[in-house]
Amino acid sequence: MFLGAERVTGGGAEVRSLNPGTGEPLDPVYRYGGAADVDRACRLAEQAFDTYRATTPEARARFLECVADKLAALTDTVVERAHQESGLPVARLTGEVGRTTGQLRLFASVLREGSWQGARIDPALPDRAPQPRPDIRQQRIPLGPVAVFGASNFPLAFSVLGGDTASALAAGCPVVVKAHDAHLGTSELAASALRAAVEECGLPEGVFSLVIGDGPTLGARLVADPRIRAVGFTGSRAAGLALMRTAAERPAPVPVYAEMSSVNPVVLLPGALRERASDLAAGFVGSLTQGAGQFCTNPGLIVAVEGPELETFLTAAAEAVQSNQGATMLTPGIAAAYRTETEAVAGHAAVVTLARGPVPEGASPCRAALMAVGADDFTTDPALQREMFGAAGLVVHCRDLEQVTDVLRCLEGQLTATVHTADSDLDAARELLPVLERGAGRVLFNGWPTGVEVGHAMVHGGPFPATSDGRSTSVGSLAIERYLRPVAYQNLPEQLLPRPLADGNPEGLWRRVDGDLGRH
Amino acid sequence: MFLGAERVTGGGAEVRSLNPGTGEPLDPVYRYGGAADVDRACRLAEQAFDTYRATTPEARARFLECVADKLAALTDTVVERAHQESGLPVARLTGEVGRTTGQLRLFASVLREGSWQGARIDPALPDRAPQPRPDIRQQRIPLGPVAVFGASNFPLAFSVLGGDTASALAAGCPVVVKAHDAHLGTSELAASALRAAVEECGLPEGVFSLVIGDGPTLGARLVADPRIRAVGFTGSRAAGLALMRTAAERPAPVPVYAEMSSVNPVVLLPGALRERASDLAAGFVGSLTQGAGQFCTNPGLIVAVEGPELETFLTAAAEAVQSNQGATMLTPGIAAAYRTETEAVAGHAAVVTLARGPVPEGASPCRAALMAVGADDFTTDPALQREMFGAAGLVVHCRDLEQVTDVLRCLEGQLTATVHTADSDLDAARELLPVLERGAGRVLFNGWPTGVEVGHAMVHGGPFPATSDGRSTSVGSLAIERYLRPVAYQNLPEQLLPRPLADGNPEGLWRRVDGDLGRH
Structure with missing residues (x-):
């Protein structure tokens, strides 16, 4: 220390840290x-x-x-x-x-x-x-x-x-x-x-x-x-x-x-599925399995309207999961929790397992998983709405776009929410946007939520339980x-004014004077 | 409703509201x-x-x-x-x-x-x-x-x-x-x-x-x-x-x-007391008794170094309290709580009652009170540090400026903290400022905390328990x-961008572009 x-x-x-691949203490x-x-x-x-x-x-x-x-x-x-x-x-x-x-x-x-x-x-x-x-x-x-x-x-x-x-x-x-x-x-x-x-x-x-x-x-x-x-x-x-x-x-x-905690829902709108179901599947599984799925923004939930285009997506995603080699998780404990969580969801009566990756070697294996469930079952069982920390994805198939909205509304607060669109989906996306922004700290279009840019406009946060605040x-x-917290100073003598508040703005700061923003 | x-x-x-003066239901x-x-x-x-x-x-x-x-x-x-x-x-x-x-x-x-x-x-x-x-x-x-x-x-x-x-x-x-x-x-x-x-x-x-x-x-x-x-x-x-x-x-x-909850400490520095003890007493009792003391920012605590100047202040303040006519409080319940709280403090073995105003008529009387206690007793008994909601002031007399700081440090979070100074007090005030700003949401010089300006620079808040946040x-x-909370949008299609974020800044807003603030 x-x-x-x-x-x-x-x-x-x-206490010693472990090599999670071998389980050996270091x-x-x-x-x-x-x-x-x-x-x-x-x-x-x-x-x-x-x-x-x-x-x-x-x-x-x-x-x-x-x-x-x-x-x-x-x-x-x-x-x-x-x-x-x-x-x-x-x-x-x-x-x-x-x-x-x-x-x-x-x-x-x-x-x-x-x-x-x-x-x-x-x-x-x-x-x-x-x-x-x-x-x-x-x-x-x-x-x-x-x-x-x-x-x-x-x-x-x-x-x-x-x-x-x-x-x-x-x-x-x-x-x-x-x-x-x-x-x-x-x-x-x-x-x-x-x-x-x-x-x-x-x-x-x-x-x-x-x-x-x-x-x-x-x-x-x-x-x-x-x-x-x-x-x-x-x-x-x-x-x-x-x-x-x-x-x-x-x-x-x-x-x-x-x-x-966040499951980071991804909506695949019908036009996007029609245009590029296979590409979406590749992108999805890449994001899902990257780093053994151990990202706060891992896309754990796909929401889409059922139909042949969704089937194409699922077939391609299942193949990608099956051929994913798996990875070593951060600790044996995390790997054990991942196994328990995925098995609990997979064992749910309404859930179908579409694909599992091979079991990787080592003491902390992450075996990728792709499962599916109908929206009626999903929205009525909070156990299905919880994060599985690791490379496990759950696909929720919906009757129609209205049910897609129902699924999004039933979710707890999220770090991210994503929509994939084609030009023909713009009206649907416009309808969804208020639902997505209410539920998440970051809303993505036509991308994958893993990968968090460190800049000025980023928000990595979101309503509870994504974050506590x-x-x-x-x-x-x-x-x-x-x-930080704000403090007001009333009639502070000039000699005691903190430099950011000093007369003449010696630091050249942006300041709000009588509400008016400027470098004054 | x-x-x-x-x-x-x-x-x-x-349920009926009461006329607090008569106690009659309205x-x-x-x-x-x-x-x-x-x-x-x-x-x-x-x-x-x-x-x-x-x-x-x-x-x-x-x-x-x-x-x-x-x-x-x-x-x-x-x-x-x-x-x-x-x-x-x-x-x-x-x-x-x-x-x-x-x-x-x-x-x-x-x-x-x-x-x-x-x-x-x-x-x-x-x-x-x-x-x-x-x-x-x-x-x-x-x-x-x-x-x-x-x-x-x-x-x-x-x-x-x-x-x-x-x-x-x-x-x-x-x-x-x-x-x-x-x-x-x-x-x-x-x-x-x-x-x-x-x-x-x-x-x-x-x-x-x-x-x-x-x-x-x-x-x-x-x-x-x-x-x-x-x-x-x-x-x-x-x-x-x-x-x-x-x-x-x-x-x-x-x-x-x-x-x-806030007791809003007011420090009277030695130079200020030397220069204008009587004026300070008048200002203090005016602020203390205004509106029957029922302001969140009521100055309930005076902190000063003992000596003849403080005695002058106390004598003048005691006279002003004695001649204060009192007032009707907001409710009979608040008046009863005020009575209980002031009696508890007045009954404390280390507390001296310097003055009480006459008992005003009516069902919800506020009888002004001025009490005093030594810093050693004050800092060791949290019961003396609590708000008495109403026109009751407690004066804490200190051996020296160091003890003034001790008193301020022992207090819970406050909405306001005030210092009265003369030119000769500037160094002492400079020492106190970090203590005051850590403990309060607003720091005042040479004024009284009642009266909260509604503007852009005001802070009416402060560390717990002044506020919860x-x-x-x-x-x-x-x-x-x-x-409000921040939301980030990643690759949002142009047609869906909220107007504040639209290309070309149609609202003419101040925006931060790559961290750079401007109307762009």
């Missing part, structure tokens, strides 16, 4: 920390907060860039270790390092642009009757220390140095990360990069700590700590709900940004807003 | 509604949602202006009724009508300005390697039907047509209001104004309903209804916490914006963001 500047070995149980042995370690990490974070948040945006931008540089310098080492721990291909992990450093640099650019500070000024109106108006200025300030839980399926981009950490650090919040047991070595390497950047930039040590421990005890303790002011999490629905409960039961509740995104520059 | 377009009398218990008799009424209001809201949110911002702006016009036309009637029901002075209530119509018109202007839609465009990069970038666009859409709970202390500006309703309607959310029992007649009048505007603007009837019932049953049922997607509330801590629990226990939890404000134009 890293408790501030110090490397510490916990006094709890021994060296070195780590040990769980305990309550005292959480307490110390949170104390250091709290001590660092006022100093860290008082740094200039430029200083924090350089810090994030320094973190990115340090991680990039470790690329080969970290990719090798992440490959051993996660079973993910080297090429994918190399790309993920790039995405991770890219995210850090994106937030550096966001810091420099400055709009994240939300500067607003309502100037005084000393002559207003019956009472003069005071001078009121507003900016956003960071919430305080943030707890981040590393995700198993992105050992770099959504773990120790991932999106949650980058956006919280950008906002001015110290971060305490709980490492994911599945990739402890990767976590240690990433944390060492971050620690080196903290030292090099001369920041207070409590800006970042890394703790190791199990979720129900150490993780819960971290979320319950009064110095923690927000929580970022990506993982299972059960674990996310537990963190939400812990946070809600605190004497002073705090926001939890938990990304939990659908008002925000965990990917993209808007994520910085999750860790 | 108004369930959509229909006036309905509930089948539950009879005509007419109202009756509580029940589960079926809540169900119908929510069903109508849900049915109205897609139509209402598809209206143009201009149409909604005209609707809000129409509501304001209808309310303004009822000014005399509504002020008279509100005066009977609340005991608040006619002049104050007339001003409150103006504030209420002003809020509605402010949100109309926000709608027309358009930035609330948060338009962002990351254009496609078809030639990007290794993979082309899709076109991604983002806007904010409304959450869905919103439940609003009328507040007792602002029978107009934070009740049926108040800030929560105005911001939710502006965002595109239908609203179901639970009327406050203390001003049922005022609620009915305000609701009739809103209903008339709904008809005149040709909007679906479910855009607005008004239900009557008690909080623990009907109110809880409203918050638990699956069609409700957010909750706005201003009231007591106990009631707010109960709504938070109900919302968190839903199968799909929803955001609750509850404004609950310190990331937002309930007053000012930023409040519209509480009822």
Whole structure:
């Protein structure tokens, strides 16, 4: 663990990450920390907060860039270790390092642009009757220390140095990360990069700590700590709900940004099926099985009107699934859960299994699956509407487009919703759009939801249970807003005005003056 | 009640608002509604949602202006009724009508300005390697039907047509209001104004309903209804916490914006006390006793370093409290709670009562109170740190400025924090500022926190328990963001693009293109 500047070995149980392909434990042995370690990490974070948040945006931008540089310098080492721990291909992990450093640099650019500070000024109106108006200025300030839980399926981009950490650090919040047991070595390497950047930039040590421990005890303790002011999490629905409960039961509740569960429905409209059923099948199975289906945005549900075109699609998709070689999942536990979940759906009286891939070798096999069910059965049984984390797809066949809408309406909140269209489907798509946008954080046309661009317009979020708080995104520059809150200053003396709100706009920021946006 | 377009009398218990001065019940008799009424209001809201949110911002702006016009036309009637029901002075209530119509018109202007839609465009990069970038666009859409709970202390500006309703309607959310029992007649009048505007603007009837019932049953049922997607509330801590629990226990939890409790600390720095102790005392007691102290931002706590200047302040403040005539509180229940709370604090072994006002006549008397306690006792007993809703002030005397900081740090989250300074206090104020902004939503210098400007830079919010969600404000134009969430659209066909995101920027909006803000 890293408790501030110090490397510490916990006094709890021994724990090692596994090679999920072989099931063999990997060296070195780590040990769980305990309550005292959480307490110390949170104390250091709290001590660092006022100093860290008082740094200039430029200083924090350089810090994030320094973190990115340090991680990039470790690329080969970290990719090798992440490959051993996660079973993910080297090429994918190399790309993920790039995405991770890219995210850090994106937030550096966001810091420099400055709009994240939300500067607003309502100037005084000393002559207003019956009472003069005071001078009121507003900016956003960071919430305080943030707890981040590393995700198993992105050992770099959504773990120790991932999106949650980058956006919280950008906002001015110290971060305490709980490492994911599945990739402890990767976590240690990433944390060492971050620690080196903290030292090099001369920041207070409590800006970042890394703790190791199990979720129900150490993780819960971290979320319950009064110095923690927000929580970022990506993982299972059960674990996310537990963190939400812990946070809600605190004497002073705090926001939890938990990304939990999504089946990511894909509608194939009739014209699209007529035009390109086989291409759609290839695209679908490619997206479904990529990375053993271990993406939050994996397209787990196809919704379409039955007929010969859908049959063509299903035949092609079944062939593709049968010839899919399968893959190693992230952990033996995830593979076991995948098996249980797919078998439960496959065993449902109304479900037909259209294809299974061969059983791949190894300790954590993901065997692709394609199943089908009628819309009447699907809409009446919530058990069929749940995520199967892995490369399992369920096709819901509908009588008509009205029933397609019924299926979409019965679903819980989603990260994404997708429609495939031909020109002839435009009216149907127009009808569907309000249903899709109500249910999801991102609506795609003629694409596949895996692959989440890191930019300014991305939303990786959505209504519950896709996330615990659908008002925000965990990917993209808007994520910085999750860790900020607005503060108004009334008649603050000129000498004390924060620079974003100073007279004359010395930072050249976009500011809203009496509601009017401009660089003034 | 108004369930959509229909006036309905509930089948539950009879209920009448009281004249708080006389304790006499007022005509007419109202009756509580029940589960079926809540169900119908929510069903109508849900049915109205897609139509209402598809209206143009201009149409909604005209609707809000129409509501304001209808309310303004009822000014005399509504002020008279509100005066009977609340005991608040006619002049104050007339001003409150103006504030209420002003809020509605402010949100109309926000709608027309358009930035609330948060338009962002990351254009496609078809030639990007290794993979082309899709076109991604983002806007904010409304959450869905919103439940609003009328507040007792602002029978107009934070009740049926108040800030929560105005911001939710502006965002595109239908609203179901639970009327406050203390001003049922005022609620009915305000609701009739809103209903008339709904008809005149040709909007679906479910855009607005008004239900009557008690909080623990009907109110809880409203918050638990699956069609409700957010909750706005201003009231007591106990009631707010109960709504938070109900919302968190839903199968799909929803955001609750509850404004609950604040003591609004005021620091008198040594230079300010030396310069103008008597003026400060007059200002303080004026703010403390205004409206019988029934403001969320009432300055209930003075923090200062002990010494002869503080004694001068206390002597003057005690005289002002003794000569304060007292006032009628909003309800007999609030007056009883005030008596209990002040007596509990006054009976504390470490607390000295410096002054009490005379007992005013009537059924709901507020007798002003000024008490004092040492910082050591204050910081160690949370019972002294709680809000006394009414005109009771507690002065905490400190050994030195360091102890002033200790006092501020021990407080829960606040709506406001105030400092009075002289030029010689600037360094001390600079030290205090980070402490104050961490603890509050608004920081004031050399003023009094009662009086909340409705503008663009105002924050009326703050860390728990000032509010349940310190990331937002309930007053000012930023409040519209509480009822919105971002949605991204990937490769949406040109014909389906929402107008804020259309090519060529037909609405002339501020948009962020590849992160760059401009009218492009």
